[in-house]
Each structure stands twice: as structure tokens, then as C-alpha cells.
Amino acid sequence: MGYYDDHYEPYEQTRRKRRSGSFVSALVGAVLGGLLVLMSIPALSRWDILPYDAVPPQGAEEEPEGGNGAPPIRQNVSVDVTTAVTKAIDQVSDAVVGVVNIQEASFWSQGGEAGVGSGVIYKKAGDRAFIVTNHHVVENASQLEVSLKDGTRVPAKLLGSDVLMDLAVLEIDAKHVKKVAQFGNSDTVKPGEPVIAIGNPLGLQFAGSVTQGIISGTNRTVEVDLDQDGAPDWNAEVLQTDAAINPGNSGGALVNIKGQVIGINSMKIAQEAVEGIGFAIPINTAIPIISDLEKYGQVRRPYMGVELRSLSDIPSYHLQATLHLPPNVTEGAAVIQVVPMSPAAQAGLKQFDVIVALDGEKIRNVLDLRKYLYTKKSIGDQMEVTFYRDGKKRTVTMKLARESY
Numbered sequence: 179m180g181y182y183d184d185h186y187e188p189y190e191q192t193r194r195k196r197r198s199g200s201f202v203s204a205l206v207g208a209v210l211g212g213l214l215v216l217m218s219i220p221a222l223s224r225w226d227i228l229p230y231d232a233v234p235p236q237g238a239e240e241e242p243e244g245g246n247g248a249p250p251i252r253q254n255v256s257v258d259v260t261t262a263v264t265k266a267i268d269q270v271s272d273a274v275v276g277v278v279n280i281q282e283a284s285f286w287s288q289g290g291e292a293g294v295g296s297g298v299i300y301k302k303a304g305d306r307a308f309i310v311t312n313h314h315v316v317e318n319a320s321q322l323e324v325s326l327k328d329g330t331r332v333p334a335k336l337l338g339s340d341v342l343m344d345l346a347v348l349e350i351d352a353k354h355v356k357k358v359a360q361f362g363n364s365d366t367v368k369p370g371e372p373v374i375a376i377g378n379p380l381g382l383q384f385a386g387s388v389t390q391g392i393i394s395g396t397n398r399t400v401e402v403d404l405d406q407d408g409a410p411d412w413n414a415e416v417l418q419t420d421a422a423i424n425p426g427n428s429g430g431a432l433v434n435i436k437g438q439v440i441g442i443n444s445m446k447i448a449q450e451a452v453e454g455i456g457f458a459i460p461i462n463t464a465i466p467i468i469s470d471l472e473k474y475g476q477v478r479r480p481y482m483g484v485e486l487r488s489l490s491d492i493p494s495y496h497l498q499a500t501l502h503l504p505p506n507v508t509e510g511a512a513v514i515q516v517v518p519m520s521p522a523a524q525a526g527l528k529q530f531d532v533i534v535a536l537d538g539e540k541i542r543n544v545l546d547l548r549k550y551l552y553t554k555k556s557i558g559d560q561m562e563v564t565f566y567r568d569g570k571k572r573t574v575t576m577k578l579a580r581e582s583y
Contacts, residue, residue: 268437270439278323279293280322297430310348332354336348339471367440373393373432399415400416489509502569558578
């Protein structure tokens with residue numbers, strides 16, 4: 179026991195001294211090694227031994243260190259943020275413009291700028307350039323102007339407008355146009371595909387705004403009330419997107435990742451409980467309408483010459499008392515009026531006839547009839563019409579004509 183106690187303290191003291199000496203040696207070595215590394219970095223960088231460039235570029239701002247609070251070395255850094263999205267925007271943004279609706283003063287209004295929407299330059303021919311926008315953007319305008327990307331405002335001429343499809347075509351002087359948008363193929367669009375909306379939300383203050391989202395759905399159907407009577411007049415087939423579309427975006431471009439226009443932004447469900455639901459007219463649906471408006475100033479659709487009302491909008495009493503329908507007939511389109519000398523009149527249709535089929539395809543209401551007529555038939559086509567008159571089912575054939583305005 180005495181031996182252990184006699185040698186314990188001297189041994190611990192010796193060990194502490196050795197550890198202290200080792201720490202001092204390590205510290206001195208670390209400092210000297212760090213200084214050597216710092217001094218050798220520029221040379222190693224010039225010899226391309228280091229995997230990075232440690233020498234400041236020519237012209238970089240550098241302030242010498244010295245004293246407490248000395249500013250650090252600063253360098254100018256350039257970062258390339260080019261992506262597929264930025265490339266798509268660069269390709270089409272110059273072709274997206276603002277459309278200014280100017281109205282004359284009247285008893286009901288003070289006149290001036292009634293609103294600002296968006297438009298897409300889609301064609302340049304000779305000294306003319308053509309712009310597609312929405313019908314409601316140019317509605318009731320006494321004068322139209324187009325605001326280009328650089329802020330220049332030029333006069334525009336309305337060539338034609340179609341309330342049913344909510345499309346209009348304008349013309350401006352081609353000398354102001356630098357770029358024309360390219361149309362894509364909206365039939366190949368898939369849910370989940372990334373898209374970009376470009377337009378002027380809330381007016382020219384935010385001109386050329388860009389929002390990004392995806393295609394939320396294709397072949398969506400939205401009821402449209404054209405005469406504001408509370409009853410739908412048309413079923414618009416649209417693309418649904420969650421890209422933010424706000425007032426002023428109407429008529430702007432919905433663009434795919436290639437920078438091609440696949441839709442014309444037209445509507446947004448503006449309800450407090452709904453977020454991220456916007457709609458665009460598919461470009462493949464819009465192209466024939468745009469072509470007619472550009473060439474003829476109107477859309478040339480096949481014409482029957484009848485005023486119609488859906489059976490669902492007629493009181494049940496009149497289904498038997500006035501229309502004399504069998505009890506099992508509850509769907510169809512009732513003829514309220516026939517235009518003299520029209521295709522319907524020449525085919526023998528009369529007031530209170532109830533159309534239930536066209537070319538053998540069931541017609542449930544006025545929307546079904548319009549959709550079949552405008553999408554399946556052309557001017558000059560023959561069409562078989564099945565209808566009820568005085569409780570009896572009949573069929574006639576009519577030759578469709580072009581509506582005269």
C-alpha cells in the first residue's frame with residue numbers, strides 16, 4: 179500500500195506535464211500548417227490543382243483586411259437561372275399584349291377606359307398583325323387600343339367578335355410587332371402538365387405578369403349564361419388550370435412548357451370558397467373561330483331558323499295541354515317560333531313542335547341541340563330532325579343554311 183501511495187502523485191504530475199507539452203506542440207503545428215495552406219492557395223489555384231477557383235476575378239472589389247471590424251473580401255457572383263420555364267416565357271411574352279376598352283360618354287356612363295384585358299398576337303401578314311382576345315374584353319367599345327410589352331399604346335381595329343365562344347380578333351399595324359406567338363396542340367394536353375398563364379391582372383399596372391401551375395383537367399364543361407336571364411345558353415368546353423387567373427388576364431395566353439399557346443384564358447370561378455380554378459378556351463377549339471372572325475368578321479355557323487326552349491323550363495301543365503306530348507316524353511327542345519323562309523320553315527317545322535333527336539342522336543335540351551348543330555354539322559349539310567306534333571312522332575329532313583346578319 180505504501181508503494182502505491184508513494185509513487186501515485188509524482189506519476190500524475192509527470193503525465194500532466196507530458197499532456198501539456200503535447201497540446202502546445204499540436205497547437206503550434208496547427209497554426210504553422212494553416213499559415214502554409216493560406217499562403218499556398220493562390221499558387222495551387224493557378225496551377226489548377228484545386229477543384230475550385232480561389233483567385234478573385236479581374237475587377238472584383240476587394241478591401242484589405244486590417245484592424246478590428248475590417249470589411250471582408252467581396253466578389254461579384256453571376257448565377258445562371260435559365261430554365262425551361264424562363265425559356266418558354268421568353269419565347270411568347272413579347273406576343274402577349276394589353277387590350278384597352280375605351281367607351282364614349284353616355285347618359286348611363288362617363289365614358290373613358292372601361293377596362294383592360296389581354297390579347298395574343300398570333301399572326302403577321304404584310305403590314306397587318308392580328309390579335310386574339312375575349313369577346314367580353316372588347317364588348318361595347320367605341321375605341322380600342324393595344325398596349326405592347328414596352329408600354330407603347332397603338333390603335334386597334336375590331337375585325338369580328340363572337341359572344342358564344344367569347345372570342346374576338348383585332349388588327350394593328352405590323353410595324354409595332356416584334357414577335358408572334360406559336361399555337362400548340364390542345365388535344366394532346368394531359369392533366370398534371372405544367373402550364374404558364376401570361377396576361378395583365380388588374381390592368382396595365384401589372385402588365386406581362388406570369389403565373390405557373392398545371393393542367394387540372396381537360397374537356398371540362400362550364401355553363402354560360404349569355405343573356406343573364408339565369409338560364410344557361412351554352413356549354414363551354416374548357417381547360418382547367420390552377421395557374422392564377424385574375425380580372426385582366428382574360429384574353430391572355432395559357433402556354434405549355436415549349437412556349438406554345440394551348441389556350442386563351444377566359445373565365446375564373448370567383449367564389450370565396452374556391453381557389454385555384456381557372457379556365458381557358460382550348461386553342462384547337464378557338465382556331466376555326468379565329469379564322470372566321472379574321473376573314474368574315476363573324477362565325478359562319480349552320481342555321482335552322484327556330485327559337486327554342488328546353489322542356490325542363492316549361493311548366494308541366496303545358497307539356498300535355500299545349501304541346502300534347504305523351505306522358506313519357508319529358509326531354510327535348512320545344513319550337514317557340516319559326517323564322518319565315520328559314521331551313522326549318524322549308525322543312526315544315528311549326529310552332530309547338532318538340533325536337534327530340536337530330537340524325538338519330540337524342541336531344542335532351544336546347545344546349546344539346548346547339549352543341550350538335552355547331553360541332554357536328556356544317557353549312558349546306560342535310561340533317562334529319564325527329565320531333566313530336568300533337569302527340570305523334572315525326573321525322574323531316576332539312577338543308578342547313580348560313581345565318582344572315
